[in-house]
Amino acid sequence: MAELVIRNLKVSIEGKEILKGVDLTLPQGEVHAIMGPNGTGKSTLAYTLMGHPSYEVTGGEVLYDGQNILELAPDERSRLGIFLAFQYPVAIPGVTVANFLRTAVNSRRRAVNPDDKGVPIPEFRKLLKAKMEMLKVDPAFAGRYLNDGFSGGEKKRAEILQMATLEPKIAILDETDSGLDIDALRIVSEGVNALRGPGLGVLVITHYQRILNYIKPDVVHVMMDGRIVESGGPDLALHLEEHGYDWVREKVDSGSVPA
Amino acid sequence: MTKETPRVVTRVVRREGATLKDFAFSADMVRVDGLSRYITQYRQDAWTSYQALPMPTLKDEAWRRTDLSGMPSDRFFLPKNEAYLDLAPLPDDLTKPVADQEHGGEVILTPGGAQVSLAKELANQGVIFTDMRTAEQKHPALLEKIMGKIVAAKEGKFAALAAALADNGVVLYVPRGVAIEQPLHSLLWGPGEYLAHISHVMVWLEAGASATYVHEYASPTEKAPAFHAGLVEIHVGDGANLRFVELQSWGEHVWNFTHERSSVGQDGQLDWIFGAIGGNVTKNFAELDLVGRGSMGRMSGFYFTDGKQHLDYDSQQNHRSQNTTSDLLFKGALIDSSRVVWQGMIYVAPGAMKTDGYQANRNLVLSREARADSIPGLEILADDVRCTHGATVGKIDPEQVFYLRARGIPQVEAERLIVSGFFDPIMQRIPFEGVRERFQLSIAKKMAAYHG
Numbered sequence: 129m130a131e132l133v134i135r136n137l138k139v140s141i142e143g144k145e146i147l148k149g150v151d152l153t154l155p156q157g158e159v160h161a162i163m164g165p166n167g168t169g170k171s172t173l174a175y176t177l178m179g180h181p182s183y184e185v186t187g188g189e190v191l192y193d194g195q196n197i198l199e200l201a202p203d204e205r206s207r208l209g210i211f212l213a214f215q216y217p218v219a220i221p222g223v224t225v226a227n228f229l230r231t232a233v234n235s236r237r238r239a240v241n242p243d244d245k246g247v248p249i250p251e252f253r254k255l256l257k258a259k260m261e262m263l264k265v266d267p268a269f270a271g272r273y274l275n276d277g278f279s280g281g282e283k284k285r286a287e288i289l290q291m292a293t294l295e296p297k298i299a300i301l302d303e304t305d306s307g308l309d310i311d312a313l314r315i316v317s318e319g320v321n322a323l324r325g326p327g328l329g330v331l332v333i334t335h336y337q338r339i340l341n342y343i344k345p346d347v348v349h350v351m352m353d354g355r356i357v358e359s360g361g362p363d364l365a366l367h368l369e370e371h372g373y374d375w376v377r378e379k380v381d382s383g384s385v386p387a
Numbered sequence: 388m389t390k391e392t393p394r395v396v397t398r399v400v401r402r403e404g405a406t407l408k409d410f411a412f413s414a415d416m417v418r419v420d421g422l423s424r425y426i427t428q429y430r431q432d433a434w435t436s437y438q439a440l441p442m443p444t445l446k447d448e449a450w451r452r453t454d455l456s457g458m459p460s461d462r463f464f465l466p467k468n469e470a471y472l473d474l475a476p477l478p479d480d481l482t483k484p485v486a487d488q489e490h491g492g493e494v495i496l497t498p499g500g501a502q503v504s505l506a507k508e509l510a511n512q513g514v515i516f517t518d519m520r521t522a523e524q525k526h527p528a529l530l531e532k533i534m535g536k537i538v539a540a541k542e543g544k545f546a547a548l549a550a551a552l553a554d555n556g557v558v559l560y561v562p563r564g565v566a567i568e569q570p571l572h573s574l575l576w577g578p579g580e581y582l583a584h585i586s587h588v589m590v591w592l593e594a595g596a597s598a599t600y601v602h603e604y605a606s607p608t609e610k611a612p613a614f615h616a617g618l619v620e621i622h623v624g625d626g627a628n629l630r631f632v633e634l635q636s637w638g639e640h641v642w643n644f645t646h647e648r649s650s651v652g653q654d655g656q657l658d659w660i661f662g663a664i665g666g667n668v669t670k671n672f673a674e675l676d677l678v679g680r681g682s683m684g685r686m687s688g689f690y691f692t693d694g695k696q697h698l699d700y701d702s703q704q705n706h707r708s709q710n711t712t713s714d715l716l717f718k719g720a721l722i723d724s725s726r727v728v729w730q731g732m733i734y735v736a737p738g739a740m741k742t743d744g745y746q747a748n749r750n751l752v753l754s755r756e757a758r759a760d761s762i763p764g765l766e767i768l769a770d771d772v773r774c775t776h777g778a779t780v781g782k783i784d785p786e787q788v789f790y791l792r793a794r795g796i797p798q799v800e801a802e803r804l805i806v807s808g809f810f811d812p813i814m815q816r817i818p819f820e821g822v823r824e825r826f827q828l829s830i831a832k833k834m835a836a837y838h839g
Contacts, residue, residue, distance in 0.1 A: 179793075181785070181789070201797075201798070202792040203794075203797050203798065206792070206793055206794055207795040212793050214790065214793075218784075218786050218789075218790035220791070220805060221808055221812070222807070222811030222812055223807070223811070231796055231800065232794040232795050235796045239795075273808070294794065294795065
């Protein structure tokens, strides 16, 4: 079983160190949550794992299936099975959801066989239709320009639809709950839960405990000031919801957790 | 987020050393034999204007950014009758995709020849859709009514040239109240080195008429230069509705000059779509004249230039009456060392209140050597109007590229997808799927040569 292993990861943006040595192991088949106050580096971790060019890795490694993915381009990481559900999905005007996903599927096929002619259109339509039904997405969605004029909820559902279609092995959900009302959150969470299984490891990055009522984590990590400072079971999330982050901060400041 | 390395662009500006030579055309080439008095007078007057007007230079405001000094003007010659027999034949794919789909009529112009078809039920309703030479013989009264009424020959050197020497052209006339459901298609096929293709397109919709019409200019790319000068005159009558699509896929050896104007009557509507992917140097004057109260005009353009192509659009939206609406959006992408100029003006005449005018130009500059100039302008002589404009010259948004790469799409392919999406909304306005696909394919081919 493949797993994502993050070791002592250090990342800077424009010379400022944001991640100061993150350690985390996410096995396939498990759901881990990363919680923490704003500005502690949660999204930096998400973008770095996907290979955003603005984030400079200054130390550490990220192993997937034994390979250090930090050496790979974002598209190579994606084709390897890593998926990032964006906090702020980017609009691509003029490119329909269907056209975009077909291109993404074809990129995967061509990476395996450069002469691949691409997925036949009827076959792709069938695949997309099945995924949309599973996630209860309106079929008209496929013909709309990607994220262009989408509501917050629609954008997040489009992210989950992409995840369902591309079938990653490791999925990072970056604040997928932000900007969603309770109904949209429930729908998106149901989508994630429908994809849960032994072949998928999920990293849920969130500021609030709310989403974890719907997507039950196996492990909860607390991130503070660029490090994972506390890890525990699902109860940890509830504890944080009730008591806030101050007690974690005090523990860090008193030196009782490795900093 | 991303840091840009400072760029230094060195540009060699060619000063006009040698003045452009005059064309080798002469008065005896003005086609008047056996034609009506009106046409004879029109062409002879045009010839007089042509002779009186100097060749444009970089000192003329409208030509400041388009240098003609490399044009071998003295070497261009007019085609003889049936000249097409010795030239590159019309490729099937230019007409086939349209033929597969229902069309109401088609005019194919080749050097020294023409093929015309029109659905019988349209002809029975009085619709005329034919080549200009046929119209000269069969419909002289109609030409007297519509020829030279929208664009004056003396407006420019090339307008006068086209009016005087037009070898052929297309005439579309739709009588009052007649609605044409099936789109019409015409194509000017212009092969031949040093050949001068001179065309005159006239579209006249009477009150309450409606039509969709696609006109194309095309040629293969050849070694030696060629030339096209064209006039496009459009009249949209009161309450009439026209969708006019003009697509240019000239070979990359063609010097191309057009003067076009549409006049829209009361409550009339015009949806005018421009597409350009070909040509060596193109200078296009396109003008929307909203003359009737409540008239509307939309101008949409797409272009993709590569190599050393030079494309210069001069657009004008004239609000000459109250409650008129205009909406212009030109979008283009540039690679290699190509250059595009768009200069647009919204003019609101005195008393043209409640006018709503909009113009926008968006350029994607995909290589360091390419250059786009975008020059919007407003001239407002009335109160209580709303006129806005916007122009952007930019690159592909790296956040869009990252998003697509995060889904496994390689960088160059991601960029191609973004560019094709950039054009898609305007492409969707082309009514023939076959024509649309042909242009999408041409853009894809140009993009295939692009490697980031």
